[in-house]
Amino acid sequence: MTITIKDVAKKANVSIATVSRILNNKPGYTKETEEKVLQVIQELGYHPNGIARGLISKRTHTIGVLVPEISSMLMSKFIQGIEHAAHENRSSVIVCHTESKGQKTQKYLQLLQEKQIDGIVFTSGVFTQDHYQIINDTNKPVVLLSTESQDFPIPHVKVNDCHAAYSATEYLIKKGHRKIGMVSGNRSDIIAGQPRIDGFIKAMNTYQIPMKEEWIVPIGFNFEEGKQGFTQLINQFPDMTAVVAASDELALGVLSVAYQRNISVPDQLSVIGYDNLRIAEMSTPTLTTVSQPAVEMGKKAAELVFQMMETNKPVESYIFPHEIVERQSVKALS
Amino acid sequence: MTITIKDVAKKANVSIATVSRILNNKPGYTKETEEKVLQVIQELGYHPNGIARGLISKRTHTIGVLVPEISSMLMSKFIQGIEHAAHENRSSVIVCHTESKGQKTQKYLQLLQEKQIDGIVFTSGVFTQDHYQIINDTNKPVVLLSTESQDFPIPHVKVNDCHAAYSATEYLIKKGHRKIGMVSGNRSDIIAGQPRIDGFIKAMNTYQIPMKEEWIVPIGFNFEEGKQGFTQLINQFPDMTAVVAASDELALGVLSVAYQRNISVPDQLSVIGYDNLRIAEMSTPTLTTVSQPAVEMGKKAAELVFQMMETNKPVESYIFPHEIVERQSVKALS
DNA sequence: CATCATTACGTAAACGTTTACGTAATCTGC
DNA sequence: GCAGATTACGTAAACGTTTACGTAATGATG
Numbered sequence: 001m002t003i004t005i006k007d008v009a010k011k012a013n014v015s016i017a018t019v020s021r022i023l024n025n026k027p028g029y030t031k032e033t034e035e036k037v038l039q040v041i042q043e044l045g046y047h048p049n050g051i052a053r054g055l056i057s058k059r060t061h062t063i064g065v066l067v068p069e070i071s072s073m074l075m076s077k078f079i080q081g082i083e084h085a086a087h088e089n090r091s092s093v094i095v096c097h098t099e100s101k102g103q104k105t106q107k108y109l110q111l112l113q114e115k116q117i118d119g120i121v122f123t124s125g126v127f128t129q130d131h132y133q134i135i136n137d138t139n140k141p142v143v144l145l146s147t148e149s150q151d152f153p154i155p156h157v158k159v160n161d162c163h164a165a166y167s168a169t170e171y172l173i174k175k176g177h178r179k180i181g182m183v184s185g186n187r188s189d190i191i192a193g194q195p196r197i198d199g200f201i202k203a204m205n206t207y208q209i210p211m212k213e214e215w216i217v218p219i220g221f222n223f224e225e226g227k228q229g230f231t232q233l234i235n236q237f238p239d240m241t242a243v244v245a246a247s248d249e250l251a252l253g254v255l256s257v258a259y260q261r262n263i264s265v266p267d268q269l270s271v272i273g274y275d276n277l278r279i280a281e282m283s284t285p286t287l288t289t290v291s292q293p294a295v296e297m298g299k300k301a302a303e304l305v306f307q308m309m310e311t312n313k314p315v316e317s318y319i320f321p322h323e324i325v326e327r328q329s330v331k332a333l334s
Numbered sequence: 335m336t337i338t339i340k341d342v343a344k345k346a347n348v349s350i351a352t353v354s355r356i357l358n359n360k361p362g363y364t365k366e367t368e369e370k371v372l373q374v375i376q377e378l379g380y381h382p383n384g385i386a387r388g389l390i391s392k393r394t395h396t397i398g399v400l401v402p403e404i405s406s407m408l409m410s411k412f413i414q415g416i417e418h419a420a421h422e423n424r425s426s427v428i429v430c431h432t433e434s435k436g437q438k439t440q441k442y443l444q445l446l447q448e449k450q451i452d453g454i455v456f457t458s459g460v461f462t463q464d465h466y467q468i469i470n471d472t473n474k475p476v477v478l479l480s481t482e483s484q485d486f487p488i489p490h491v492k493v494n495d496c497h498a499a500y501s502a503t504e505y506l507i508k509k510g511h512r513k514i515g516m517v518s519g520n521r522s523d524i525i526a527g528q529p530r531i532d533g534f535i536k537a538m539n540t541y542q543i544p545m546k547e548e549w550i551v552p553i554g555f556n557f558e559e560g561k562q563g564f565t566q567l568i569n570q571f572p573d574m575t576a577v578v579a580a581s582d583e584l585a586l587g588v589l590s591v592a593y594q595r596n597i598s599v600p601d602q603l604s605v606i607g608y609d610n611l612r613i614a615e616m617s618t619p620t621l622t623t624v625s626q627p628a629v630e631m632g633k634k635a636a637e638l639v640f641q642m643m644e645t646n647k648p649v650e651s652y653i654f655p656h657e658i659v660e661r662q663s664v665k666a667l668s
Numbered sequence: 669c670a671t672c673a674t675t676a677c678g679t680a681a682a683c684g685t686t687t688a689c690g691t692a693a694t695c696t697g698c
Numbered sequence: 699g700c701a702g703a704t705t706a707c708g709t710a711a712a713c714g715t716t717t718a719c720g721t722a723a724t725g726a727t728g
Contacts (some may be wrong), residue, residue, distance in 0.1 A: 002714090006715090019680065020717085021676095021716095028677065033677085047447055053715055076409075092429075097417050113381055253616075336684090348707075348708085361705090364705090487688090637675080
């Protein structure tokens, strides 16, 4: 049923080699035969079979992206950037939902290998020994997005989490705040948890602001955890005037509990978020936050993958600058 | 360099046919040879090449999904559901960002065809003649998600937009509201625009509530448009007590402007949204809204694709029930 | 006009699988 | 113990391309 290059060749009275040449712009045919063949292709409605092509060329023009959570707003921005870069490189992207599970991640890595994809963007939290094993013997380019690996030589693109959290804290301090709490990711999360806590502590120390351990509540990154974390924080630190949240979702959780308890933001409490997702503009009050250029980061990560494919050389990691976006949730103390 | 089935066969002293049989659980080998071959596969670290496989089987275990906007929260839920169903059917999904552009959509359809994907979930607004053309001669299963086509016999899964908007409006009416405005999608959007407006009007008529044309502001679906639309609406309808927003993002825009103008929600103004995205729980106040079970819908759409592949028969469209989720943004008038 | 380079093709072998068909060995039932 | 059925394989032809190599025809050069 399906029309192949042979059918085209036969009908155009040429060999399949000639058709192939025309299809791929390789030299070796006259203008006339080209026109003839092109016309036959039209008539027959022929489309080349990418699978057969891939079998020979060993390129599938497909890259895989592993994400822990598809419908996370941060991840969907990453994916958007990746898709964009892929499209510019005539490739498409397969999304793999790992649910942060090591086993599912491994299964997906195998799957991608069998599918002969050209490269991988890995956004799925911690990158383990097992993952490296698989990836290493596939010999395909991989880049880590918003994560990194200290054990293996794999390029990454991210912002400097510690530094960004430092900036956020410093921003509050410069606004006159001294009693500052933090709701953050778990300490066991060595990518986005502990480093941001470190940044917070470092800023407090640099500005010689005394602080207590219980001013920091490590709990996670989502909205519910933000509500929980802030509830705990406000109970053990009632005269706090500002809080740095390690994600925008956390910050919204803070806003939500504050609203319930009639704590006015920013008049009684200042809040700074992290990520600069779209919800940061959509909340009431709008959220001052540390911006991660997520779409750009996704784009860059994918571009590095393509660069590695072409040059066959390792590439440099890329650290994106962060930036404080001022909105309404932080007030200067007089 | 790459290890093929031949290498395995040679090292195990069997033919490639036998290896293939073992790989695919087809009968015709003893326990002994199986063990032997399996062991060699382990030793060599062999992985079957899905491309070569696909060339023969004509199945790539890949489906494509076309979305107008990847980082829309609604779309990412759809994608999540689709990915889930795909994974359960041992397939993976390629995401294609169409930007609602007909031309890009067509390009992507061609691409997917060349990639020999097994089926398509189409979530990209209006489904045109041109799209049908391409899809029809590929002969692959397609299902429309959250859209439909009156011209072509393609199954869809969605909620009944008109009915859902009717319910939302009715809900407000039953809470005692009479002066109700609407911020909606454009009238030219025959999928999610006009039908929801129709539902609104129908409810007002059914309950014999007089209304004016300018109580409806068709403008779009996102946050910014919500702000704009509501600003316009409140100016020409100042004594309005409630508003139905055709999306949660629109509703958040309403909330935002109301906050700026010191209109208290829900005390002075009730707001009902549409979609039940995660932001509906995260806003202040939390948003009463019409729930679309987006993840389930995505899942169902993909499942229909697989069903069509297996049975080779057309399937029925599927209308999901909607549901009002009560939160804090609507108040009963006494 | 003879020689050589270039052009415009065609032939056939890959790429890594699956699978129809053939064949020798083993098993079954009497 | 023998005919026939069954089992456990091997051989080779597909699947739809790309591409190295060969060849005849054309063009350029002296």
